[in-house]
Amino acid sequence: PGIEKVTLTTNGVLLKDQMSDFARAGLDGLNISLDTLDEACSRRITRRDELGRTLEGISEAMKYPEISLKINCVPLGIQEQDLCRVALFARDHRVHVRFIEMMPIGMGKEFHGVSEEELLRILGEKLPRFSPYVGEPLGNGPCHYYDVDGFSGKIGFISAVSHKFCGECNRIRLTSQGFLKTCLQYAAGRDLREVIRSGGSDEVLKAMILEALAEKPDGHAFGVGLEKQKDDKTEKLCMAQIGG
Template sequence: MRDRYNRSINYMRLSITDRCNLRCRYCMPEGLRDKLPMPALLSYEELLEIAAAAVRAGITRFKVTGGEPLVRLHAEAFIGRLKALPGVEQVTLTTNGLLLSEKLPALRAAGIDGVNISLDTLDAEKYREITGYAELARVLRGIEESVASGIPVKLNAVLQRGVNDGEWRALAELARTRPLDVRFIEMMPIGYGRKFPAVYNEELLQRFRESYSGLEWDERTHGNGPAVYIRIPGFQGTIGFISAMHGKFCGACNRIRLTSVGKLKPCLCYGESVDLMPILRDGGSSGDIERQRRLERAIREAVAGKPEAHHFEHISEITEEKEMVRIGG
């Protein structure tokens, strides 16, 4: 499926919940929001119906997100059903890692193709400061067990100036002895993220060049996202950079996003979306052919409305006002 700028759109991020078991200060601080009631969220059956329509429209790869997706009951079983849909080539997961160790056997049985784990610090006190909870050890255990299991692992770090911006090297060193990707994501001015000054990847890359010799660009495909990668001699893994602010990658964007309440977003920067919930809850059944056609048309409509580029660099042009947790990161 191609949009009006001839980009191939084959990837959907599926948010299955707005809930989370952490309270990261730039995403969902404690006390600043209410949980949506469960009936307001898409059921697993509705999510699978949308995914099937998306496959018919040309989507073949899915990322399951939240909130924290693993806090939703039976998320692993849902992932297995999603992976089993005809035409689905890949299903991966974004998680904060707290529940990863205990859920890992079920995720492997479900056929998960990879996990992205959010980790901004290796310092236990800073972790508590950033996330609101003293749970770093659980996350690190989940990372080690995932790597040992052979599942492809990516670590996503967001650096905050004056908080954890000095930890870039410690985080990068995780890739020295482990076959994983450590990726640095620029703070995006969405929701509460607008309040925090970003550490830009141009600056960070210069630090890498000054600290490590023999850096090489890694041209291999690492997944579906916009990261660019470098290889450091002697490292088993690689270092990635997702530069939302100063490395605009919109020309190669291949994704759309589905929120947990059924809003299909063509672009993270803007508030515009296509609402799929009325199609699902108008009284028809999941096996209704016309309903399936309406879902596919709506997905194609969202892709047709995908803008040429975001404008995160111009705050006044950002129209998305929701917190990231309600969008699906």
Template sequence: MNDQYGRKIDYMRVSITDRCNLRCFYCMPNRIQLVNHSDILPYEELLRICKVAIKLGIKKFKVTGGEPLVRKDCIKFIGKLKALPTVEQVTLTTNGTLLESYFDELCESGIDAINISIDTTDGELYNQITGSSKYDVSKIIDMIPILIERGIRVKINAVILAETLENALALASIAEQHPVDIRFIELMPIGEGEKIKNVSAKELLRIIQNRYPDLHKVKEKRGNGPAHYYGAKRLLGCLGVIDAVSNSFCSKCNRVRLTSSGQLKPCLCYDDSVDLRKLIREGVSDDMLLQVMEKSIYQKPRQHKFIEKNVSENKLMSQIGG
């Protein structure tokens, strides 16, 4: 369906949990309060909402968290979602720490692509950012060619931080070795991110261009998101930037978000949402659920207010679904 500004909305991010096995300081610090288990939607309710979303023209789904793989039966849910009629694509965003454990199941689920969140290749810095020394970032990176061999498209997401700028080239060089896209994302002023100084994508691009002087924009569409992609002769994949703070790309936005507690969010910037969990548990019919979702999607705001620092959303990114 189209929203009030004529944008085609065909993509939904579905958070299945607010839990995570890492504690990245900009996303989910140790002191945060988690949602009660009873308030997390069971898979049956998640699938019911997704089925209604399909009737409204949603064809692509991103499964997120928290860390989605910490929730039991996550991969079974992915398989059921992928099997729904008219679904074109189901992808997963993960921190990658559990990929090895679930590798075979994921490959058999029909997953179309996996986005792995890695902010740095430096092991010590990785531990500092994630608040954990339990995981080896090099082992996560080693999973990339294994996934590619099984036909799964892989992207790496990296939040641009002052701490990681010096390591950006090491992260970018992964695209020299493997046909993967590395996407650098400006830290959005939401939750803990509001307290941290933003590093612009332009600053990062200056560093990258020193290594790849022939860096140039590519025209082909390389995903569902708003990234600007760049190629170079030395790269097997592309380097992308998602400059959500310094540049508004809202005119092309095609997405809505469903939080793990059942809040339908038309825009990440605002605290406006519709409580679908409440409606479902009050016994609402699918027809009424469709009407409520249709109205919410239609009224999606024109654009975010990150540049003006006018953000009404006060939840953490882990609670919203990334």
């Protein structure tokens, strides 16, 4: 009760066999990670040879139009990624393709990434005309979308570094260790698992969550050297440890 939508983010490798179960369970949306359509580049990025199974999973997911489908792509500044090929998913299918800017967290610090302006230049050289989407919201997050002439879906951008949106951020994360994180860059938050395992009541748990929200950082400082920050309270975990 009170939960309006449940969305799953996945690499899609097991979706072919699982989609019917997800549909019966009432899943509302899927975000599928797809960073490239080049097999060699996919192996380099993911360290797995699973691109074919991911594409099979996407094809299976498209059989359930009642479940919204979005493709997540993180540009890494690798030419072989061929971002235009990924974007063309939105031309041929009612699928929104979102380009997510690399954030300098964990292994992300080792990649240069690609800014939204550079992405628009790259895509604009091969794709039709872009125009800002002004219709009904396509989700609850920070992504902003473009219509592209002749495309069935939209092209979206989540640009946390080059287009800082901290003032509009409505996201918190609960890690697999039960820690409530209020900002990706910082270790701020509360250990909710400890409250639950020590027998804390729902009231205590709610009060702790509200305390964490009240202390949510004003914004990240990605791109600012630590020597320029007042103190180092940055997160030491990588994204795989933090989770969604």
